[in-house]
Amino acid sequence: MKKYWSIFKITLQEYFVYRLNMIMWRVRQIFVFLIPFFIWKSVLGEGGDIYGYTFASVITYLFGTTVIRSLVMGSRSVDLGWMINSGYLTIPLMRPIGTFRLLFVRDLADKLYNLSFILIEIPLLLYFFRPPVFLQSDISAILFFLLSLLMAILIYFYINIIFGSLAFWSRDVWAPRFLLMVIMEFATGAMFPLDMLPDIGRKLALLTPFPYLLYVPMKIYLGQDSHIALSLGLAFGWLILLWYLTRRIWQKGLKLYEAEGR
């Protein structure tokens, strides 16, 4: 346990080596929220509603997904493809540590880093833009939300491992990851709530693992998911499937690993 704690601390210290880099990354997170804020303000700022969403409810949703996004999608396991291609993977493989555990601990450090900065940024966003924020008081909704958040973190971790593992077969890991990023930007519900889509579009999206990263946890938090058990069950199903696929792909990939570059 001590060695993983050391990895956790070292990962956090790495962020503070290039401080300007760190500041730019945080400023970017604020801009992620600004564009949809202004779009919806121009459409709903004067009142009224679209698809049952008022300005207050859509901004609560977007504000919430911005916060959840930092926690769920803040990750260092995206480096896996580079680790394989550069031969750097050899180092954790030779050491008495589990590679998945190493990657997950680094992910947790990234999430703590993001969370601590969010606590500074949220008051700033609240002060300048005054988005209406809904604070959930129902304990069961909060517990279900935390459960869905935990599953979202694990689902994203396994998706990253699977896409990173493509480097065992191909040097071009950037192109599939770019495609994944584009799909996730839309299918996680980060651009707009998925229930704004026609019913068939929303149902199709819910069959993929992506809405369980942002959209479903946010709807559970807001108390707007009338099928919580089904949503959590589907998220769990995806989690098990992705865990199984990750192990299979990893085992097959390791047999091909040639430590090229080391």
Add this chain to the structure above:
Amino acid sequence: MRKYHLRAYLRVWLKLTAQLFQSQIANSRGAALLFIMGKLLRLATACLLVYVVVGRAKLISGYSLNQAIFILLLFNLIQTFSQLFLRGVYMFRQKVIDGTFDFYLLNPLSELFYSLFSYTDPLDIVVFIPYLFLTGWGLVNAGYALTVWSALIILLITILTFIMVISWHILIISIGVRYLEVDNTIMLYRDIERMGAFPVDIYGKLGQFLLTYLAPFALMATIPAKYIFGQYNPLLLIVIAFLAYLELRLSIWFWQRCLIHYSSSSS
């Protein structure tokens, strides 16, 4: 810059681009296909966002759905054009860290030329063609036609945009030389640039001013679109031309200042 130099720059640029194209054809055909798919899908989802929002609301800051779609498509086209030549900025930090930048400084051609223009992604040229047709469709769909005069004005706006975009990229790589930070700065630039995909009127008066006169993002779509919609006086382009010139001079001055601090410690 003398005529002889311009020919040399063009020859080197063509050679570098051809080499990159050959490398992509030989090594990453599958990746290239996925990359193109990703780009087209990104445009499709952005159009879907506009459709979901404006389709139901009917108007966004006074623009109809078809006008907003045209602005998005035009932004995509001009942004792709401006990025096409400037992909080198993504590799710049690595070049400073591994010492390759020292070779740029020793080269008889400008180090700025190598830093900015040595990596023209051929995939951008491939997607530029469907983007051009889509933008043409967007224009017709919005109920407007392209006259020779308006085409010339749009060309002029594109040139001014390109000068401003180059200035911003010089500023970003200057920060890279000085502080070894490029990646997040360029991504922050891209994030702000995306604000131009929608009519800049939605960002309020201050946002509109900053995106028009400080950064070139309103020039990428809203201003040329406004001109086509008959809502923009082209004489205002004189002010923008002056600002573009000023930004370019300032960015080159800043680049030279940062170069003084370059220690070449990586090589």
